[in-house]
Amino acid sequence: MTSDDAQPRDDAGAGVPASLPDRPAPLRRKPRAAVTMHEVAARARVSIKTVSNVVNGYPHIRPATKERVEKAIAELGYKVNMSARSLRKGRAGVIGLALPELALPYFAELADAVMVAAEKHGVSVLIEHTAAQREREFEVLRSPRRSLTDGLLFSPLEMGQDDVGALNVDYPLVLLGERIFGGPVDHVTMANVDGARAATAHLIERGARRIAVVGGHEGEVVGSAALRTTGYRRALDDAGIAFDPVLVREAGLWHRSTGAEAVRRMIDEGVEFDAVFGLNDALALGALHELHQRHIDVPGRVKVIGFDDIEDAAYATPTLSTISPGKAQIAQTAVDFIVERIMEPDLLIGPRYVEAAYAVVARESTGG
Amino acid sequence: MTSDDAQPRDDAGAGVPASLPDRPAPLRRKPRAAVTMHEVAARARVSIKTVSNVVNGYPHIRPATKERVEKAIAELGYKVNMSARSLRKGRAGVIGLALPELALPYFAELADAVMVAAEKHGVSVLIEHTAAQREREFEVLRSPRRSLTDGLLFSPLEMGQDDVGALNVDYPLVLLGERIFGGPVDHVTMANVDGARAATAHLIERGARRIAVVGGHEGEVVGSAALRTTGYRRALDDAGIAFDPVLVREAGLWHRSTGAEAVRRMIDEGVEFDAVFGLNDALALGALHELHQRHIDVPGRVKVIGFDDIEDAAYATPTLSTISPGKAQIAQTAVDFIVERIMEPDLLIGPRYVEAAYAVVARESTGG
DNA sequence: TTGTAGGCGTTATCAG
DNA sequence: CTGATAACGCCTACAA
Numbered sequence A, B: 001m002t003s004d005d006a007q008p009r010d011d012a013g014a015g016v017p018a019s020l021p022d023r024p025a026p027l028r029r030k031p032r033a034a035v036t037m038h039e040v041a042a043r044a045r046v047s048i049k050t051v052s053n054v055v056n057g058y059p060h061i062r063p064a065t066k067e068r069v070e071k072a073i074a075e076l077g078y079k080v081n082m083s084a085r086s087l088r089k090g091r092a093g094v095i096g097l098a099l100p101e102l103a104l105p106y107f108a109e110l111a112d113a114v115m116v117a118a119e120k121h122g123v124s125v126l127i128e129h130t131a132a133q134r135e136r137e138f139e140v141l142r143s144p145r146r147s148l149t150d151g152l153l154f155s156p157l158e159m160g161q162d163d164v165g166a167l168n169v170d171y172p173l174v175l176l177g178e179r180i181f182g183g184p185v186d187h188v189t190m191a192n193v194d195g196a197r198a199a200t201a202h203l204i205e206r207g208a209r210r211i212a213v214v215g216g217h218e219g220e221v222v223g224s225a226a227l228r229t230t231g232y233r234r235a236l237d238d239a240g241i242a243f244d245p246v247l248v249r250e251a252g253l254w255h256r257s258t259g260a261e262a263v264r265r266m267i268d269e270g271v272e273f274d275a276v277f278g279l280n281d282a283l284a285l286g287a288l289h290e291l292h293q294r295h296i297d298v299p300g301r302v303k304v305i306g307f308d309d310i311e312d313a314a315y316a317t318p319t320l321s322t323i324s325p326g327k328a329q330i331a332q333t334a335v336d337f338i339v340e341r342i343m344e345p346d347l348l349i350g351p352r353y354v355e356a357a358y359a360v361v362a363r364e365s366t367g368g
Numbered sequence C: 001t002t003g004t005a006g007g008c009g010t011t012a013t014c015a016g
Numbered sequence D: 001c002t003g004a005t006a007a008c009g010c011c012t013a014c015a016a
Helices: A037-044 A048-055 A063-076 A082-089 A105-120 A134-142 A144-148 A161-167 A192-205 A224-239 A256-268 A281-293 A311-315 A327-343 B037-044 B048-055 B063-076 B082-089 B105-120 B134-142 B144-148 B161-167 B192-205 B224-239 B256-268 B281-293 B311-315 B327-343
Strands: A094-099 A124-129 A151-154 A173-176 A186-190 A211-216 A248-250 A275-278 A303-305 A322-324 A353-356 A359-361 B094-099 B124-129 B151-154 B173-176 B186-190 B211-216 B248-250 B275-278 B303-305 B322-324 B353-356 B359-361
Touching (some): A037 A063, A048 A063, A082 B082, A094 A134, A105 A124, A105 A327, A124 A144, A124 B124, A151 A327, A173 A327, A192 A322, A211 A224, A256 A281, A281 A303, A281 A311, A327 A353, B037 B048, B037 B063, B094 B105, B094 B134, B105 B281, B105 B311, B124 B144, B134 B151, B192 B224, B192 B322, B211 B224, B211 B281, B256 B281, B275 B281, B281 B311, B327 B353
Parallel strands (some): A211 A275, A275 A303, B094 B151, B173 B186, B186 B353
């Protein structure tokens, strides 16, 4: 069943409550040319420099002068032109944030946290997305848009260790994620290995022995999949459980659908398992979904844990246990770093590497 | 259970696979001053204007000249300074997108769609968030940052019909959402009334008679809550079902937690109902969660439908029926409008109003 | 405490 | 087809 009207309508009335006044049609007045400092200066009978001083909060201004200027500003509705300011000062008060895709909950939540952190420093955020395409990741690094931003928080998903050279750019750059290590720039990431180890240990504690990993990337050396799989294997070693390759299930994209698909195939192949470690929450939620479809009890017969602690995890049925990777801390640290590099370009300290603190969040899917 | 190390670490090795080379510590070379057109012109032995012509793809250039310039550009690694360009041209190639919160799935998905649409026009997106605070919504409209963007897509959540005057700004503005109608600007929104009516009709078709609405906002006249409640009542009228106010459950914030809470209270009060219409998907998912906790079968005893068609809805247990509001179309239309207003400031056509086409998405929670 | 002069890097105008 | 030159609006010297 679909709307009977598949096209946009210019129908002004539709959907507007009858109690509203009829739509007026006042054309927005054509934008006048913006007021400049010169005009303010003329009206306040001072020089442009004085206006600038007032606008920038320079302290030594005679109160009377300041008042005159402020009055003129208010009357004319003057607003500083940030383009001009940023050309002159060489800084725009904007940082770039390059992400694969805003629609993926992890990145949406990260972006939100970055904006909150950026606000504390009074800077805006220009988001670019790469659609997880390798070429676009390179392009973001070289784009002329970089001159619109004072620095870039860069979260690649396709570039890999071999591309470390591309990080050698001439503007402040902070790397996020786990595709590249050891580059010439500050790097903020999550504790993938240790977090995955803790997740696996948690499942083992709850009695699991045949733990499937959903989301493996065959042959990957760095990257979330490889790191988290490493953590998984370490936990098995810690517990003296033999590693069984058949339990590592590939899933290229980390979406719910691929998580569900991986579990579906595993069941169809007759693989025995008593727990699923989804390498991210989306995969784990997909797994949960498939297990439900098959009437397999969670956590009774199979325990499930994810990674990322996206909001959905808390409201899934059953609620999903997961690893909270410290998104807020990652965002805050990354923004602090980039702002520091922007404000202090001569900062001598070398590339910094920070792993945010993680936490195991135990919920119903592993037995509370 | 928490990480044993709650602080960020400057520990370079942690989490890096052993196979990686030791971390090198080459300081990023201090940014050289950026190359300018002048330098390119000097090297190519042409005037700066010619360089500009090449950079901007002006067609009438002698091939030999063009080649020389391009060579110089490549050799020097020249990149246009967008700040300077935007000061000179009066346009930055950036649009603003003001949203309550990126972490809310609907807005994240909308933002994603806006970025995709913006890319088609070659413009970037500067996101601002208002944290759903009324003051910040006004602030976004007046902020000096507006001079960094050529126009603004504005999605208020707290401003209301009385604030329509604040939309009278001197830059291109496109209004999103359903807080204000009849303003002096283009307005793109979803078919709230008709969509809600269709959702309710869908529940009635499936046999529901006592349909609870979760997410009501008492006393609201416009706004998603009021509009969708209006649609609900129209569908009841269409079917000849009496309206029972006790079935309209308040929920100020539209989060999963408040949806769960509303259902909890309704059950505790002993209210009879055989269906829930969550005014958005988050509320409906919260309702689903609470019903599951109470072992109330969905869709057997209670049917549930939401609104927004966020990705989670398709992966909930059971999968959630919902109204798809045409996010992509909303984003595309809004971006087309703003770009048109930016490129053609003298455009005479009055404020346009568009409601995107909706669709009922029937899933398990209403019986497939 | 306030004013004047110059330039940030680009594009537009107008000659040549 | 290409070159000089003047803005765009602001901030930072330096001067008064």
